[in-house]
Amino acid sequence: MAYISPVQDLTFILSHVVNISALSETAIFAEVTPDVTEAILTEAGKLCDQQIAPLQRPGDLSPAQLRDGVVRTAPGFSDGYRAIAEGGWVGLAAPVAYGGMGLPMALNTAVNDMMAGACLSLQLCPLLSQGQIEALSHHASDDLKSLYLPKLISGAWTGTMNLTEAQAGSDVGAVQTKAVPNADGTYAVTGQKIFITWGDHDLAENICHLVLARLPDAAPGTKGISLFLVPKWLPDAEGRPGAANGVTTVSLEHKLGLHGSPTAVLQYEAATGWIVGAPGGGMAAMFTMMNNARLGVGAQGIGVAEAAYQQAAAYAVERRQGRTPFGDGPIADHADVRRMLVAMKADIFAARAIALACAVALDLAAATGADDQSARAAFLTPIAKAFGTDVGLAVSQEGVQVHGGMGVIEETGAAQFYRDVRVTTIYEGTNGIQAMDLVGRKLKDGGEAAFRLLEEVQATAEQARTSLPSLAGAVWDASESLRETTEWMVAQTDPSDRFAGAVPYLRAFARVLGAHFHLIAAKAADGTGPRAALAAAYVQRLLPEHASLLIEARAGSAGLYALDLDDLLA
Structure with a gap:
């Protein structure tokens, strides 16, 4: 069954469950009327169904590869990414001053939900750019904002997050990458980062890495970590990609799932970088990106759950096996299969409502400055991330179960949902x-x-x-x-x-x-x-x-x- 974006469900939750209408009563979101919400979700749904979802299986079967130092992405991914970028979807919630649409995070979260359901491997790329846009908007200098934000928002350049090292996973304070000041105010960044999602690819003209590193004589632990913006290609005087920077792709990880998404090991050798935020303030700046990404990852889990459920339900209403309480009907009429389908659908609704409620709280906090909304969003974020991805894992597992023996046959695609979503409970902070x-x-x-x-x-x-x-x-x-x-x-x-x-x-x-x-x-x-x-x-x-x-x-x-x-x- 082809994936169908849950536009109706998202619209219902936003309108009747989490009160997105409260946003239209604020100055910055006054134009976010029900008609606007429905129109945006409808257009995003068309993009996901017609151009992104067809890339799900090709990305798994023909994954990204590193050949002669160049990463080549899966067939069709370049066209799919171009459709996302040219449609303005990367900058949906980004600042208007730099070319974004300035729309609510609630709508952005709903769109990310649909894109993840269509093809999580590809959706990861714009999601990371969105997180970097958020971090730069809050912490970068005006010069960095002026150069990088328009490029990231347009999708001409993409962004990554570089935290993890071989000895520094969840313990970010163990980071050893160094940043030494240069005479011109830049920094020479040296070290190796692993597990860098979309760390190298051929979809955009430049890749901008946010890298955690230590200045000389920095304090131990997280207090001594600073954040640096390190592009793959150094911008020239006109802001166009120029000379290669000191960033090398060592390898691509061989993963359980998400094969279409290149996860790189990156080596930095005196790579030129610019500090973002204050020295020693790297974790504060990076957490801006991570909190944005945590809600986004929760939406990823929900999106994959939706896709897995749709396929399982379609299979269950077609497959006939044994006698049901209604006679010779489909397996969906068996009580246990019906139990699984109902639980899957109910959990998806619950997780989706939690994520969208968190997003609305973030929007209200941004629009009004209300401390209670900020606290509400902060409290809901870990729940949205953990429960959303737990539901993604549970529903995709049940999807395999509904398929029975066919669920473990790769040609059905049921197992891919489980393989792809498994890492979401781990990255951006384990659950x-x-x-x-x-x-x-x-x-x-x-x-x-x-x-x-x-x-x-x-x-x-x-x-x-x-x-x-x-x-x-x-x-x-x-x-x-x-x-x-x-x-x-x-x-x-x-x-x-x-x-x-x-x-x-x-x-x-x-x-x-x-x-x-x-x-x-x-x-x-x-x-x-x-x-x-x-x-x-x-x-x-x-x-x-x-x-x-x-x-x-x-x-x-x-x-x-x-x-x-x-x-x-x-």
């Missing part, structure tokens, strides 16, 4: 790190942002008690249990006790938020029809998971360390 961020940094306010969200959940449940009593009561009870566990988390003084329960706590929070958004959707549909039925299925079958998750979240760390390392190896 365990997202959970630790949630119970660590994001609860440093004493749980204020969390409690505000829970008050919103309970208010919605109270309003729905008359029209949807069984669903509303279950959602209210679940949110109250989550409130009690949040209070427990806030009270813990030993970080290990918080961290030991971080992952189940994040997932429980996502479960409750998912039920909250399903309940809003059911109310918007007047408690009838498929949206209300899907909400009931989520609340009855998936929400109960929160109870066991919260028990685990409060278990503390002692039991984990009762087994020492020798016991684990025995």
Whole structure:
């Protein structure tokens, strides 16, 4: 089955669930009316369905290759990227002053969701450029902005993120790449970076690397890290790509999935770079890009889940095997297959609503400067990233299961979704790190942002008690249990006790938020029809998971360390 962008679902969630209309009441997003939203999503959907989705299988079967020092991308990727760039999609949410459209992150997130579902390998390239645009917009000098932002926004140049080294993965403070000042105010950057997504390719005329490195005599750890912009080709006096910089592609990684996306090992040898932000402020500047990317990666997981679900559902309504309760029908009529399909669809809706709610909060914070919206977005970001990618992994795995034996036959394409999405739970901060961020940094306010969200959940449940009593009561009870566990988390003084329960706590929070958004959707549909039925299925079958998750979240760390390392190896 060909991929069909979920324009209708995205439009419904934005309009009826996460209140994108609040943006049109602000000065900077006043033109974002329902008609504009629908038009943008419709056009993006056409691009994804007609030009991007056909590249999904070719990218897997004919991956990017490094030959004689030159990276050649998969067949059709160049045309696909050109369509994205020429359509202005890279700069959808970028500053108008530098050629962007200045539209909300909520719309950008929705478009990224569709593009990821169409072809995640290709969508990674503009996503990274968008993150770099965000970082440069906030931290670069005016000269760097003037030169690089128009090029990145137009798609003529692309951007990357260079954090990881062989000895420095999640522990970014272990970075050893050096940056030595040159007499002209630039820096000579030397070191090797690994796992650099779209680190080299033939789609654009230049590639701009944001590189974490240490200045001479820099402090140890993350406090001594600075950020540098290092282009593959040095711009000449007219701002055009000129002489080659000291950046070499050593190799391309051989990966489980995402074969169409070249992931490079890059060697920097006295490469010319420009500092972005203050010396020693590299992590602050890079986190601007990473937080942008974390929401984007959550949308990637959701997009792949959508594509995997569509293929599985199409297969299930065509494949006939055994007798169903309705006679000689398709396997979709078997109760267990129906269980899988309903759970897949319900989880996709929940994850998508969480991601779009996070994006709307980011937009409201940018438009109004409201601290509560900023805190809301910060709290939702790790949930959106972790739950969105967990759903991508779970749904693509179930998609293989729905296909049965055919799911492990590569020609069906079902396994590719699973292989491609697997890394999303790892990059831009593993989902365990997202959970630790949630119970660590994001609860440093004493749980204020969390409690505000829970008050919103309970208010919605109270309003729905008359029209949807069984669903509303279950959602209210679940949110109250989550409130009690949040209070427990806030009270813990030993970080290990918080961290030991971080992952189940994040997932429980996502479960409750998912039920909250399903309940809003059911109310918007007047408690009838498929949206209300899907909400009931989520609340009855998936929400109960929160109870066991919260028990685990409060278990503390002692039991984990009762087994020492020798016991684990025995």
